Amino acid sequence: xxxxxxxxxxxxNARNYLMIALFSSIILGVLLCMVLAVTFGAKQLTxxxxxxxxxxxNPTVTQQQIIHELRFPRVIGAAVxxxxxxxxxxLMQGIxxxxxxxxxxxxxxxxxxxxxxxxxxxxxxxxxxxxxxxSFVGALISTLLIFLISSAAPGGLTPIKLTISGAVVAAFLxxxxxxxxxxxxxxxxxxxxYAGGVAGxxxxxxxVLLPIILATIILGIFLGRSVSLLSLGEDTAANxxxxxxxxxxxxxxxxxxxxxxxxxxxxxxxxxxxxxxxxSRKLVGGNYQLIIPMSALLGAILLILADLGARIVDPPRELxxxxxxxxVGVPFFLxxxxxxxxxx
Amino acid sequence: xxxxxxxxxxxxxxxxxxxxxxxxxxxxxxxxxxxxxxxPLKIIQTFLGQGDFESSTVLFDYRxxxxxxxxxxxxxxxxxxxxxxxxxxxHLADPxxxxxxxxxxxxxIIFVTYFHSMDKNIALFIPLFTFGGGALTALLIVLLAxxxxxxxxxxxxxxxxxxxxxxxxxxxxxxxxxxxxETYSFASRWLVGNIWGRDWINVMALLPWILxxxxxxxxxxxxxxxxxxxxxxxxxxxxxxxxxRILLLAAAVGLSCASVAMAxxxxxxxxxxxxxxxxxxxxxxxxxxxxxxxxxxxxxVLSDTIGRSIFQPNAIPAGxxxxxxxxxxxxxxxxxxx
Amino acid sequence: MxxxxxxxxxxxLMLMLSACGQNNSNTKTATGTEKENxxxxxxASLSIHLTNDLLALGITPVGSVIGGDLKDFLPHVxxxxxxxxxxxxxxxxxxxxxxxxxxxxxxxxxxxxxQDISKYxxxxxxxxxxxDEGTWRDHLLSIxxxxxxxxxAQQFIADYEKESKEVQALIKKKxxxxxxxxxxxxxxxxxxxxxxxRPMGPILFxxxxxxxxxxxxxxxxxxxxxxxxxxxxxxxxxxxIFVIVNRDDEAKTAFNELEKTAIWKGLKAVKENxxxxxPDQPWLDYSAxxxxxxxxxxxxxxxx
Numbered sequence: 007x008x009x010x011x012x013x014x015x016x017x018x019n020a021r022n023y024l025m026i027a028l029f030s031s032i033i034l035g036v037l038l039c040m041v042l043a044v045t046f047g048a049k050q051l052t053x054x055x056x057x058x059x060x061x062x063x064n065p066t067v068t069q070q071q072i073i074h075e076l077r078f079p080r081v082i083g084a085a086v087x088x089x090x091x092x093x094x095x096x097l098m099q100g101i102x103x104x105x106x107x108x109x110x111x112x113x114x115x116x117x118x119x120x121x122x123x124x125x126x127x128x129x130x131x132x133x134x135x136x137x138x139x140x141s142f143v144g145a146l147i148s149t150l151l152i153f154l155i156s157s158a159a160p161g162g163l164t165p166i167k168l169t170i171s172g173a174v175v176a177a178f179l180x181x182x183x184x185x186x187x188x189x190x191x192x193x194x195x196x197x198x199x200y201a202g203g204v205a206g207x208x209x210x211x212x213x214v215l216l217p218i219i220l221a222t223i224i225l226g227i228f229l230g231r232s233v234s235l236l237s238l239g240e241d242t243a244a245n246x247x248x249x250x251x252x253x254x255x256x257x258x259x260x261x262x263x264x265x266x267x268x269x270x271x272x273x274x275x276x277x278x279x280x281x282x283x284x285x286s287r288k289l290v291g292g293n294y295q296l297i298i299p300m301s302a303l304l305g306a307i308l309l310i311l312a313d314l315g316a317r318i319v320d321p322p323r324e325l326x327x328x329x330x331x332x333x334v335g336v337p338f339f340l341x342x343x344x345x346x347x348x349x350x
Numbered sequence: 351x352x353x354x355x356x357x358x359x360x361x362x363x364x365x366x367x368x369x370x371x372x373x374x375x376x377x378x379x380x381x382x383x384x385x386x387x388x389x390p391l392k393i394i395q396t397f398l399g400q401g402d403f404e405s406s407t408v409l410f411d412y413r414x415x416x417x418x419x420x421x422x423x424x425x426x427x428x429x430x431x432x433x434x435x436x437x438x439x440x441h442l443a444d445p446x447x448x449x450x451x452x453x454x455x456x457x458x459i460i461f462v463t464y465f466h467s468m469d470k471n472i473a474l475f476i477p478l479f480t481f482g483g484g485a486l487t488a489l490l491i492v493l494l495a496x497x498x499x500x501x502x503x504x505x506x507x508x509x510x511x512x513x514x515x516x517x518x519x520x521x522x523x524x525x526x527x528x529x530x531x532e533t534y535s536f537a538s539r540w541l542v543g544n545i546w547g548r549d550w551i552n553v554m555a556l557l558p559w560i561l562x563x564x565x566x567x568x569x570x571x572x573x574x575x576x577x578x579x580x581x582x583x584x585x586x587x588x589x590x591x592x593x594x595r596i597l598l599l600a601a602a603v604g605l606s607c608a609s610v611a612m613a614x615x616x617x618x619x620x621x622x623x624x625x626x627x628x629x630x631x632x633x634x635x636x637x638x639x640x641x642x643x644x645x646x647x648x649x650x651v652l653s654d655t656i657g658r659s660i661f662q663p664n665a666i667p668a669g670x671x672x673x674x675x676x677x678x679x680x681x682x683x684x685x686x687x688x
Numbered sequence: 689m690x691x692x693x694x695x696x697x698x699x700x701l702m703l704m705l706s707a708c709g710q711n712n713s714n715t716k717t718a719t720g721t722e723k724e725n726x727x728x729x730x731x732a733s734l735s736i737h738l739t740n741d742l743l744a745l746g747i748t749p750v751g752s753v754i755g756g757d758l759k760d761f762l763p764h765v766x767x768x769x770x771x772x773x774x775x776x777x778x779x780x781x782x783x784x785x786x787x788x789x790x791x792x793x794x795x796x797x798x799x800x801x802x803q804d805i806s807k808y809x810x811x812x813x814x815x816x817x818x819x820d821e822g823t824w825r826d827h828l829l830s831i832x833x834x835x836x837x838x839x840x841a842q843q844f845i846a847d848y849e850k851e852s853k854e855v856q857a858l859i860k861k862k863x864x865x866x867x868x869x870x871x872x873x874x875x876x877x878x879x880x881x882x883x884x885x886r887p888m889g890p891i892l893f894x895x896x897x898x899x900x901x902x903x904x905x906x907x908x909x910x911x912x913x914x915x916x917x918x919x920x921x922x923x924x925x926x927x928x929i930f931v932i933v934n935r936d937d938e939a940k941t942a943f944n945e946l947e948k949t950a951i952w953k954g955l956k957a958v959k960e961n962x963x964x965x966x967p968d969q970p971w972l973d974y975s976a977x978x979x980x981x982x983x984x985x986x987x988x989x990x991x992x
Contacts, residue, residue: 048917068922071950076919111512130937170442173512177446177617178677184542185670189661205917206877208945276516325524332520339513340494343506385784404787407810412783536779665780 095279277335428646431620543669
């Protein structure tokens with residue numbers, strides 16, 4: 007008896023050690039990617055310059071200024087936004103039990119984009135913090151719309167219905183945003199939003215973004231246990247004492263905050279929220295307490311690399327970052343869609 | 351049974367006649383919209399060959415080509431949507447959602463990147479390119495949605511379509527960001543559905559596609575009826591399922607991509623028009639297919655007229671007006687079908 | 689069903705036939721009604737730049753296209769064009785408005801309207817200008833020939849060259865010989881550097897006699913500008929920078945943010961207080977009048 011118990015503890019420990027090793031190596035990976043991304047860019051810089059910019063900053067050297075003012079906020083921004091999109095996707099996938107959930111595909115980004123376009127048109131000098139709030143409201147409205155539509159349809163809310171009505175709403179919102187853009191001559195501006203890009207992120211944005219996103223991700227991790235149970239099925243979760251409705255509400259709001267805030271900063275970047283949670287699940291299993299932090303780390307890596315790729319593929323031009331994520335995301339979506347379709 | 355069918359026939363005939371009447375009114379209204387004011391009486395006179403230089407130039411050189419393109423594209427999109435809904439057995443299918451427009455846009459961008467212009471005579475090739483893009487998309491979708499054991503799975507068709515659509519949009523974005531500002535602004539307006547064809551040559555580029563494919567689809571009505579009931583029933587009724595499905599899918603791709611080539615990536619017509627038609631005359635394809643085309647025509651002509659008259663001086667592309675009218679209707683529809 | 693099918697087809701055919709038939713008969717009327725106007729020409733201009741060349745000669749066109757971004761006439765000539773009919777933007781001109789004007793001649797820009805010449809010729813005789821060929825001086829002279837005002841055109845150019853020499857002298861006095869300059873434009877999301885092509889290249893590097901900064905001449909000669917990253921701004925090593933900030937608030941914010949960065953503050957031109965804010969119009973209006981107004985502005989800047 008005792009023997010059996012201790013062996014279980016041993017097993018648990020072995021698993022824990024494995025997890026700790028996994029997480030620390032991934033954190034190391036994030037740091038490595040960040041250094042890599044800071045080093046490469048439109049202007050050639052040596053690793054030495056990067057090193058001294060970090061540890062021995064001299065504000066009079068132009069090259070070090072470039073690193074501090076342009077590259078750091080950009081790379082940190084990419085990391086934070088990547089984490090936000092990935093966690094948002096993980097939460098949505100867990101709560102809706104829909105492996106195809108992603109803020110971009112479900113049209114949540116579309117709502118944020120429309121409101122951002124309206125803000126550009128009517129209040130062009132709006133401060134960034136307020137734009138973020140509006141963007142969140144837009145994301146929330148489109149989320150409500152999509153959930154209402156897909157649950158109103160006969161047969162109730164199924165992953166496929168959610169995805170399809172999301173696509174319809176996304177198409178609708180997209181064409182409305184373009185309409186606003188054309189009517190108010192914003193089309194050039196908005197093109198960059200569609201493409202998505204972290205180039206414009208400055209320290210001023212990060213000051214607002216960082217605390218909100220980090221706090222929401224931590225909230226997500228706390229929700230993790232309930233989300234894991236919820237992902238097993240509503241009845242199971244309720245039997246185990248989970249307040250299903252409350253968890254679902256808080257989780258969705260957290261997901262929408264993450265998506266809305268990120269869109270306000272970089273525009274719509276799809277597929278991060280779709281791909282990353284699946285990979286995380288493969289790595290750490292079905293426990294959302296682990297899936298969510300893992301998604302945050304992997305999301306950061308994906309977006310840092312996507313941004314780096316966008317910069318170095320065709321210098322001095324920069325590709326749109328959304329193209330890079332789509333390159334990874336589309337094959338993945340197809341793979342998952344085939345799997346989901348098989349169940350029918 | 352026979353009696354019922356007759357009754358349905360009669361109803362379809364009456365409704366279709368009414369809608370032909372409405373579309374004539376809409377087209378006349380659209381013909382009458384423009385900077386130069388021409389009285390309806392003068393329009394009729396001009397049509398009878400009695401018009402002066404000014405009104406005949408305005409009508410035949412400026413307004414007619416555009417309106418004809420709008421009409422043809424509306425018909426093409428309406429019918430294409432009806433076919434796709436039958437094939438996928440899903441009332442949410444639409445050439446836009448299935449990714450055909452994204453593929454067509456890809457074809458157009460390739461065209462623009464290589465030819466650098468929308469020169470008059472080259473315009474004839476644009477439908478070929480958009481069709482190429484659309485066909486490539488359709489092929490990919492079919493290949494990926496095909497199951498070795500179960501054949502073509504309708505639901506998977508849509509899911510795969512959404513993914514492929516996103517992928518092609520990304521590639522299109524990649525190409526279009528490399529264009530110069532002029533071409534870019536053309537491409538971005540095109541993508542949301544701007545009727546850009548203004549000349550008879552554009553009409554000629556679109557006409558054969560609609561003229562051949564629309565009647566072809568109508569002849570295939572019975573096959574469509576059978577297919578929309580399910581594969582087992584269809585093959586029970588003696589329809590070779592796979593062959594007809596591919597054939598009709600190709601027709602749908604041709605109709606929508608040719609329309610899109612001249613009218614831009616207009617969504618929602620393929621979704622809304624068949625719905626409305628089905629509610630009016632029932633689910634038999636021989637009844638609602640022509641009506642679906644007519645409703646598509648009416649929606650598109652109306653949207654284009656609204657877009658270029660109310661929002662002056664910044665004309666709004668028709669596709670956006672369609673989305674603004676179409677989506678609320680679509681939502682209402684979804685809410686009602688409990 | 690067959691019957692309906694036939695009705696359907698014949699409906700479309702009827703529509704087509706009637707339309708085509710009408711189309712033919714109407715070409716005949718067109719050639720018949722063409723008439724020459726002996727008095728002052730009623731010119732419809734399908735290029736904002738040609739419009740301003742005409743204004744330089746004191747001729748007001750009866751109709752002109754408007755700027756695509758502004759959705760209006762360019763601000764520096766708006767007052768002079770208050771009686772001129774707006775003909776839409778050049779990429780999608782309002783043909784009906786042109787027809788309604790009954791101009792005696794239409795001036796076209798080959799780049800935008802080259803494919804539609806036959807359409808315009810139906811309304812009135814046309815003159816096509818290739819704005820990429822020659823300079824605004826050549827365009828002005830050929831317009832002068834068309835409207836019998838060659839003397840005025842030559843005088844206008846002579847005045848401009850004279851002023852250009854004056855300003856060049858002012859610049860030499862202020863800058864010395866070897867100073868290199870660049871011109872940038874700030875939009876909401878982009879930082880653009882102007883190359884040697886029109887509109888900015890000729891006036892900066894020829895008329896004002898300034899030398900291009902490092903790398904300016906490497907910019908694609910067929911493009912007016914190139915988008916760059918802020919990172920490479922110091923590499924141009926310009927002694928003076930001309931800055932155009934777009935009119936929208938976002939671009940203004942973007943410029944304010946740029947001004948706050950250490951990179952901007954570290955630029956040689958900024959340190960030496962050689963940054964010149966210039967308005968987008970008339971500087972980007974490559975026409976006789978536009979360049980003249982820009983030259984006046986330059987004179988004002990460098991006289992201080």
